[in-house]
Amino acid sequence: MERKFFTKPEADQKQRVPPGQYLAKGFPVLTYGETPQVSTDNWLFKVWGLVTPKTFDWSDFMSLPQQDITADFHCVTRWSKLDVQWRGVRVTDFLEALEIDPKATHILQHSYGGYTTNLPLDDFARAENFFAHTLDGEPLPAEHGGPMRLVVPHLYAWKSAKWINGIEFLDHDESGFWERNGYHRRGEPWAEERYAGR
Ligand SMILES: Nc1nc2c(c(=O)[nH]1)N[C@H]1C(S)=C(S)[C@@H](COP(=O)(O)O)O[C@H]1N2
Ligand SMILES: [Mo]
Numbered sequence: 224m225e226r227k228f229f230t231k232p233e234a235d236q237k238q239r240v241p242p243g244q245y246l247a248k249g250f251p252v253l254t255y256g257e258t259p260q261v262s263t264d265n266w267l268f269k270v271w272g273l274v275t276p277k278t279f280d281w282s283d284f285m286s287l288p289q290q291d292i293t294a295d296f297h298c299v300t301r302w303s304k305l306d307v308q309w310r311g312v313r314v315t316d317f318l319e320a321l322e323i324d325p326k327a328t329h330i331l332q333h334s335y336g337g338y339t340t341n342l343p344l345d346d347f348a349r350a351e352n353f354f355a356h357t358l359d360g361e362p363l364p365a366e367h368g369g370p371m372r373l374v375v376p377h378l379y380a381w382k383s384a385k386w387i388n389g390i391e392f393l394d395h396d397e398s399g400f401w402e403r404n405g406y407h408r409r410g411e412p413w414a415e416e417r418y419a420g421r
Contacts, residue, residue, distance in 0.1 A: 229302070239295060240303055241412035247302035250358075252366045255400070259335035259386045263370050272392040273324035284354070284371070287312045287320065292353050294376040296383075297412040309374060310357035315350055326394045332373060332382075333389035340382050340399035342375065344392075346409070351376050354387065379410035379417070 229245040240246060263281040270277050290313055296304045330347050332340050352375050356363050363369030368385025375382045381401045402408055407416040 232305075236305055239305055241297055242415055244297055244301055244303040244412065247304050250304055250307070250367065251298070251302055253298055253300065253380070254366065254385070255338070257336060258365050260365055261335050261370060261386060261388075266370055267388065268371070269389040270321060270392065271389065273327035273394060274390075274392040275322040277321065281370070284312060284356075288316045290353065292351075292355075292374075294351065294353075294374055296374075296376065296380055299379040299381060299406065299410065299417050303412075308359050309353065309355040310360075311353045311355035311371075311374075313350070314347060314352040314354070314373075317354060318348060323392060327392040329393045329396045331391040331393060331397050331399060332384040332387055333391060334384045335386040335388050338384055338386070338400050340384055341397055341402055341408070342378075342382060343396070343409070346375065346378065346382075347390075349375075349377065377411070379407075379412055381406060382410050 228248055230248050232240050232246050266281045268279040268284060289310060292309045292311065293306050294309060296307050328344055330342050330344055332342070352373070354371055355374050356369070356371050358364065358367055363372065371387055372385040373383050373387050396408065405418055407419050410416050
């Protein structure tokens with residue numbers, strides 16, 4: 224591995240790096256396509272499908288409980304970053320503000336720019352997942368998904384939509400952008416669920 228881009232895990236970090244992953248120096252940016260520029264003044268977030276439809280503006284979202292959260296980050300292209308420092312809203316707290324139809328089993332994340340990615344509802348509703356608007360104490364930079372992104376630490380990071388602006392609740396699994404392009408449906412890093420059918 225190229226010294227410039229990767230560092231060796233410390234002994235205490237080793238068991239936190241999934242198989243086939245390397246620790247990145249810094250925080251790489253991985254975006255397919257253009258970086259949307261969205262100001263918090265214009266930002267809107269919607270839920271629809273098997274849920275009572277609702278639209279949140281920035282101040283609605285900021286009035287939800289806010290937490291400092293440390294989480295590991297694993298990209299399927301083999302870089303990981305441990306102990307990323309975020310601030311945001313836990314998915315479990317966000318879900319309290321919704322009325323979800325009991326028939327819902329899956330969600331599809333939607334983003335400014337058109338990116339989508341799917342999750343079973345159980346993977347979405349986990350206690351460690353959160354919407355992030357702050358990285359290392361600063362407003363989340365646009366290239367990392369600002370003003371708001373989802374972070375799902377237990378799955379590969381393509382399941383963590385940047386510039387997220389909606390959640391669609393479904394009674395079936397529906398592939399998102401990378402899932403339609405050969406990536407695994409679920410993307411569990413410890414099982415190396417990188418690509419479909421491999
Ligand atoms: N909207 C959107 N979200 C996205 C992506 C993207 O291209 N567009 N890339 C995904 C991938 S593959 C990874 S590894 C992470 C990268 O996040 P980062 O650029 O903050 O490191 O964002 C994920 N979320
Ligand atoms: Mo990725």
